[in-house]
Amino acid sequence: xxxxxxxxxxxxxxxxxxxxxxxxxxxDVNPKPHFDTFTVPxxxxxxxxxxxxxxxxxxxxxxxxxxxxxxxxxGSCAMEINGKPRLACQTQVISELRxxxxxxxxxxxxxxxxDVVPDLTPLIEKHADVRPYILRKDKKVExxxxxxxxxxxxxxxxxxxxxxxxxxxxxxxxxxxxxxDVKFIGPQALTQSYRYSVDTRDDGFKLRLEVMDHSHxxxxxxxxxxxxxxxxxxxxxAFAIQLFKREITARxxxxxxxxxxxARQPADVKRRENIPYAPEKTVKQ
Amino acid sequence: xxxxxxxxxTLPHRLGIGGWAYGGRYGLERYLFILHRIAGxxxxxxxxxxxxITGQKINGKQAWDAVMGSVGGTWFYIGEYLLFVxxxxxxxxxxxxxxxxFGWILGKPKRPIYPYQSANMRIRVFTWIMMILxxxxxxxxxxxxxxxx
Numbered sequence: 001x002x003x004x005x006x007x008x009x010x011x012x013x014x015x016x017x018x019x020x021x022x023x024x025x026x027x028d029v030n031p032k033p034h035f036d037t038f039t040v041p042x043x044x045x046x047x048x049x050x051x052x053x054x055x056x057x058x059x060x061x062x063x064x065x066x067x068x069x070x071x072x073x074x075g076s077c078a079m080e081i082n083g084k085p086r087l088a089c090q091t092q093v094i095s096e097l098r099x100x101x102x103x104x105x106x107x108x109x110x111x112x113x114x115d116v117v118p119d120l121t122p123l124i125e126k127h128a129d130v131r132p133y134i135l136r137k138d139k140k141v142e143x144x145x146x147x148x149x150x151x152x153x154x155x156x157x158x159x160x161x162x163x164x165x166x167x168x169x170x171x172x173x174x175x176x177x178x179x180x181d182v183k184f185i186g187p188q189a190l191t192q193s194y195r196y197s198v199d200t201r202d203d204g205f206k207l208r209l210e211v212m213d214h215s216h217x218x219x220x221x222x223x224x225x226x227x228x229x230x231x232x233x234x235x236x237x238a239f240a241i242q243l244f245k246r247e248i249t250a251r252x253x254x255x256x257x258x259x260x261x262x263a264r265q266p267a268d269v270k271r272r273e274n275i276p277y278a279p280e281k282t283v284k285q
Numbered sequence: 286x287x288x289x290x291x292x293x294x295t296l297p298h299r300l301g302i303g304g305w306a307y308g309g310r311y312g313l314e315r316y317l318f319i320l321h322r323i324a325g326x327x328x329x330x331x332x333x334x335x336x337x338i339t340g341q342k343i344n345g346k347q348a349w350d351a352v353m354g355s356v357g358g359t360w361f362y363i364g365e366y367l368l369f370v371x372x373x374x375x376x377x378x379x380x381x382x383x384x385x386x387f388g389w390i391l392g393k394p395k396r397p398i399y400p401y402q403s404a405n406m407r408i409r410v411f412t413w414i415m416m417i418l419x420x421x422x423x424x425x426x427x428x429x430x431x432x433x434x
Contacts, residue, residue: 027294083310108304111295119295161394174311176318179304223386224318225405226311234397239388239404246388 015041018093020051022063023105025112029062033112035103036060042093048102049077049088064115072232075168079116080105085170087232107173123169126186129211130193135204141262149201149260162195162240164233171227171237183216187227187237190218194244203259205251218244313412314405321378324371331368366430370423377419381412 025033038059040051056063067077070089077088110118136142171187172178178186197205212218221241228238308315341352384390391404
């Protein structure tokens with residue numbers, strides 16, 4: 001047992017020199033993009049984000065990157081690492097990349113603001129275009145429902161996988177169609193559109209078709225699968241898009257889906273005593 | 286004192302056509318996507334040539350014989366076989382795409398639990414079967430093209 005503990009300690013104090021080549025673009029200093037090379041003594045267990053932070057703190061304070069949570073939740077640190085879009089905070093340098101040289105570039109298919117910081121405006125705009133929220137014909141139900149909307153566990157499973165998107169933008173950087181077609185809605189927005197369109201509480205399928213059902217929408221996806229390979233959360237955008245194609249086709253052939261009804265409060269049931277009421281709302285509607 | 290501009294000056298970083306033509310470190314399906322496009326464009330190019338060449342019949346027997354003479358060499362024969370290869374690949378990969386693009390063989394959504402498995406990975410065996418079928422068709426075609434004639 002003591003041997004295991006010792007080797008554990010040894011592994012985490014040994015360092016390995018890894019060369020990091022970082023893409024540099026500083027419009028105010030040097031508008032010509034180039035690569036800077038740094039040698040970093042990497043400890044086993046370090047992620048690429050740890051190494052980039054080491055570079056900023058010890059080697060070159062002008063290196064710019066975007067990061068926040070450091071645990072694969074916020075999606076800020078997505079960058080191209082050794083040819084693939086990944087989250088820097090979830091990419092192990094020694095055990096995962098297994099390379100003496102790590103090349104870091106900003107996410108492809110986005111304009112570069114500085115160094116490895118992309119301008120994610122195209123992602124956010126396309127995301128907003130697909131109206132990623134519950135839409136109802138009855139606006140009272142949409143804005144202020146007076147009860148819960150029915151949904152079975154099986155109906156939840158239909159879209160739950162696709163609701164784990166953290167908007168890191170890696171899928172758009174991986175998509176070969178996004179690179180060639182500026183107007184293509186892209187895997188992130190298409191997936192979110194599907195996620196809401198098959199939510200039984202939603203009634204906005206036809207409204208979203210305006211953005212989805214055309215040559216720059218769902219039909220421009222050719223199932224290369226790169227987006228799903230790049231997705232760090234297992235959302236599988238390529239899968240959602242293919243299911244969306246099937247759903248659009250089915251609806252064109254007459255499939256109709258009624259949105260979930262509001263659950264009514266049972267009339268003959270009396271509230272038991274000693275059950276506390278919910279606290280009053282702190283925000284007035 | 287040095288001043289810094291607050292104007293957003295971004296660097297374009299769109300991959301363009303080079304982006305779809307280079308598969309990089311991605312998986313099998315990413316490369317099939319490239320080959321499917323190249324095969325499709327080759328078939329389209331052949332179709333245009335085919336219409337042009339057969340259309341020479343309108344200009345009489347002499348024009349027809351002249352154009353047929355110019356496309357009868359060894360290189361055109363090899364080109365014809367390459368077209369057959371493109372058609373075989375495009376057809377087999379096309380069947381895979383039709384079945385998967387309508388979600389018929391991809392299964393149902395699952396909660397993402399690490400290690401994640403994409404729908405493409407779930408049907409990887411089927412993808413390989415279709416590619417092996419394509420290679421068998423190409424081999425049989427090659428036998429017919431080069432050894433039977």
